Amino acid sequence: MTAHIENLDIPAGMEITGELPDGAEKVLTPKALELIVDLHRKFNGERLGRLEARKERQAEIAAGKDLDFLAETAEIRNDPSWQVAPPAPGLEDRRVEVTGPTYKKMTINALNSGAKVWLADQEDANTPQWDSVIQGQINLLDSLNREIDFTSPEGKEYKLAPDDELPTIVVRPRGWHMPEKHIRIDGEETSGSLVDFALYFATAGQVQIEKGRGPYFYLAKMESHLEARLWNQVFEHAEDAFGLSRGTIRATVLIETYPAAFEMEEILYELREHSAGLNAGRWDYIFSVIKYYRSRGSEFLLPDRSDVTMTVPFMNAYTELLARTCHKRGAHAIGGMSAFVPSKDEAANKAAFDKVREDKSREAGKGFDGSWVAHPGMVSLCKEVFTETLGDKPNQIDNKREDVNVTAADLLDVKSTPGSMTEAGLRTNVSVGIQYLRAWLEGNGAVAINGLMEDAATAEISRSQVWQWLDAGITLDSGEKVTKDLVERIVAEEVAKLPGDDAGWKDATDTFVSVAIAPDYVDFLTLPAYARMP
Known part of the structure; x- marks a missing residue:
């Protein structure tokens, strides 16, 4: 640890309690810290209010009320005139996206993977250890400045490929619920979401702007269009503070909570000029189904996790609706993560690759414009499968999926999931x-x-x-x-x-x-x- 708190220009009212890794001053800049203070004072109260609203909705469901499409936003869903912004530079073609944390070795491997997009994950694939939070931001900045390399304990060297081969970086901040306990403002814990956003936007994000590709974000675990509205207000405030035009920031929203599945169009609407589409966050979606209906009896009991595939009725309905909604509004529909990793066992490896091919072929056939893989070794296969559908086109947003008609009952049809509890x-x-x-x-x-x-x-x-x-x-x-x-x-x-x-x-x-x-x-x-x- 060679960076020191006393060397930082810390704004009044801010306290930083974590030790600083080497290079921390590159991301804990005066502008970044001032933006954290500004965003906290302006938006943290609303963030906490949105979290309270989640509890109220959960209580309603526990009392017997079901999720449904919102009557008060029907006008938005029924208005055929509005569209989201056209795809941003570097996000036109998203046929394969590799996900992973921002550790140094994984940063280099992801950027050298051949993917179109790297989801640089400060959320589910990362831990909120203070060192990881700050070191991840340093790694992102260094990678954009091409100042990153890594040598393993065994002596293997990792370096970046040439610039024109690197994927577009899209950063996933922590969800609205996660605090950042190592930064306090006016005596209050800050939001992990706002800290991650501000540190990236004010540092590496500005390098992205200079390169003409960003800053771009993935937004996790939102549960309503009002939470998307809050993010949109944060984006507008940051753009104004840095003298940027509207829509410079773009965001893809993970539809990975049960309530959000009923508000997809409204979420796109709230983020219109900042929208880069929606993603089917399949694993958190299953978690959210259990969480919201956990005490509602046998109709919402799921079998073994391995039985809850993307082809069971309620999961199929969710993905069909996502593709239909996105293309109706001119947005990208991005498929869920394949969690398989390559194996040294030949038979296991073949089985894994066959399952990934089947999964990605299904998504491409449903109209998705691209999908996620969790390991660089799966990038080529995903790219190959989507290219079989897309050809030379960057996406298939023109495939409007007007054949899809998903009802609330379809999304709620958990009881039809086949399988056993073992x-x-x-x-x-x-x-x-x-x-x-x-x-x-x-x-x-x-x-x-x-x-x-x-x-x-x-x-x-x-x-x-x-x-x-x-x-x-x-x-x-x-x-x-x-x-x-x-x-x-x-x-x-x-x-x-x-x-x-x-x-x-x-x-x-x-x-x-x-x-x-x-x-x-x-x-x-x-x-x-x-x-x-x-």
Whole structure:
């Protein structure tokens, strides 16, 4: 640690409590810090209000009210005249996007992957450790300035490919719910969303503007068009503060919460001149379905996670509606992440590639303009599959999917999901959840487990499904009822199978158990886990 707090020009009212990694002054600039203060004072109250509105909606659903398309915004949905802004420079062709955290090695690998876009993830594939938050911003700035390289402990060197081969960078800040406890303004914790946005926009984002490609963002875990409106106000304020024209900033919204699926058009409308489309955030979407309807009985009980594929009725309806909505309004529709990672086992590798090909072919056939992969080794396959549909065209926004007619009942049709609730599925949830949490607490947010790249979203599914099955007292296909004693026994048995000393698993196990079997459901696993971080 060679950077020092006293060397920073910290605005009045701001307190920074985290130690600074080398190079922190490059991103903790006076303009960046002033923007954080400005955004906090202007928008944090509304952010907290939006989070309270989430609780109110959740209470309504628990009391028996169902999600539905909003009557008060029907005029927006029925107005055929409005469109979002045309695709921004560097975002015209998005046939393959690689996702991953902003660690130095992964930054270089993602930028050298051959993808059209790199989703530089400060959210689910990252951890909010203070060092990761700041070092990630440094890595982004250094990569745009071509000042980044990395040598592994084994001596392998990583360097950037030539400029014209690099993908467009799109940064994913933390969701509205996550705080940043290492920066306080007027005695209050700041928003992780606003901190991530401001640090990038004021530093690396300005380099992107000079290069004519950005700054661009992915917006995570929004639950309503009013939350999108808040982001739009933040964008306008930042553009005005830096003397930029409207629409310089662009954002793709992940439709990864159950309520947002009923407000897709309204979300696009709120972000019109700043919109870069919507993405089908499949894993968080499944988590959100469980979360919102967790106490509503058998109609909303899901089988084993592995059975909830994109072809089951409620998931198929959601993706069909997303493609239809985006193309109706001139926006990109981006498909969900393939979590498979290449394997040294030839048979396992072939099976993984076959599944990815099937998944991406389905998305391209539905009208999606591109899709995500979690590993650079899957980029070529995804690009190949979408090129079979797109050819030389950059996208298929002209495929309006007017054949699609999705109702609220279709989106709510969880009960038609085929599959079983098994002890093996329960064990997988426990094991994957605890393994991921250990890595997350130790600073690694993207973890390969059992051939899949796991991130916070899949950990959320795992612990939520354990909670729901336990709360409902379901009976597994083996005939055994899910009880607290059963879950605790399985936790002990699964942890005993994991490598390493018992002490190394204690924190992760305690965190998992505290949210999986607690009487009251915790909205986000990452909140109590973040509280355990220094």
